[in-house]
Amino acid sequence: MNDAQFPCTSCGLCCQHISHIEPLAKFDRGDGVCIHLRDNLCSIYHDRPEICRIDVMYRKEYQFYFTKEQFYHENLKVCQDLQIRHGVIKGE
Numbered sequence: 001m002n003d004a005q006f007p008c009t010s011c012g013l014c015c016q017h018i019s020h021i022e023p024l025a026k027f028d029r030g031d032g033v034c035i036h037l038r039d040n041l042c043s044i045y046h047d048r049p050e051i052c053r054i055d056v057m058y059r060k061e062y063q064f065y066f067t068k069e070q071f072y073h074e075n076l077k078v079c080q081d082l083q084i085r086h087g088v089i090k091g092e
């Protein structure tokens with residue numbers, strides 16, 4: 001699986017909850033929503049920071065701790081928990 005294959009539903013929730021992500025502090029419009037989120041899409045997608053790129057983050061920091069499958073799986077769990085909490089998808 002690579003960045004383009006990550007099963008993102010474009011719910012926009014990860015970009016609406018960035019207040020705890022230090023590298024994105026300057027993008028927080030004050031309520032946890034990224035200033036670059038437009039119509040639930042990233043308006044700077046091709047220039048988005050590394051923290052928003054799962055492939056880059058894996059290569060630079062997480063490859064030493066996880067297999068790529070594990071890392072994507074962990075990211076997917078966070079992503080799905082967020083969607084369940086906000087009623088975008090149903091939990092089991």
Ligand code: SF4
Pocket residue numbers: 007008009010011012013014015079080082083
């Ligand atoms: S929370 Fe997950 S599904 Fe929603 S936009 Fe972010 S990566 Fe995509």
Ligand code: SF4
Pocket residue numbers: 014015018024027034035036037038041042043044045048049052
């Ligand atoms: S820069 Fe783009 S991908 Fe990153 S949090 Fe903001 S809207 Fe989301």
